[in-house]
Amino acid sequence: MQQLNRRGLQTDMRTPWILEREGYYSVVNGYKDPFLDKEAGKRTHEDRYLTGTSFNDLYALFVFDRNLRFLLFRMTTLSEAILKTICSYEFTKENAEEKNPYLNIANYAETGKAHDKAVLLIPKLEKIISLNRNPRFPDRKEYL
Incomplete structure (x- = not known):
């Protein structure tokens, strides 16, 4: 928490709980890039966050991405099932004379x-x- 605050990321009372549940790497390292101050990072040789960035910004992006992946997985799985059914039906129709x-x-x-x-x-x-x-x-x- 102290390191995140030192780098300019605002945290709150929920931050430690979220990090314990979701993992530091998954949230912070995975979603920090859009919120980094690149110039400040070059000067200090460590990550620095844009002014006004909060941990909740990173976490919101993390949650959005996870929900999008779940949605895409669900739709891809449904599409795959439909496609397999259609292929089986057409294959059987094409070869109807065989047992x-x-x-x-x-x-x-x-x-x-x-x-x-x-x-x-x-x-x-x-x-x-x-x-x-x-x-x-x-x-x-x-x-x-």
Whole structure:
């Protein structure tokens, strides 16, 4: 706290509690740049904050960034789920005449990384399906 105050950052009674909960590096080192007085820092060879900057300014930016990351993660996850569903639907529609089109290597790229992954994955899927047919298999899944 004393070091932050000496560098020109205003703190209050909540600052120690926030730092203990969130971590000094995460808040201060992660979000200080927009609030630094670059010229004063060059003269003193240590961080100096712009006049009037408070710890709450840094913390508000930290919280905003965290909320934005959570929102983007949530939306990306939802988008990924929708995209996977659409791809599965279209793949099945394209190969409607086959019982298990995902097990047919001919339904994938003929060369390249995707082909190589399919070559490795298809036998694993076939093994899982085969094991799952045995009613005494301990990890049997009804939905398979």
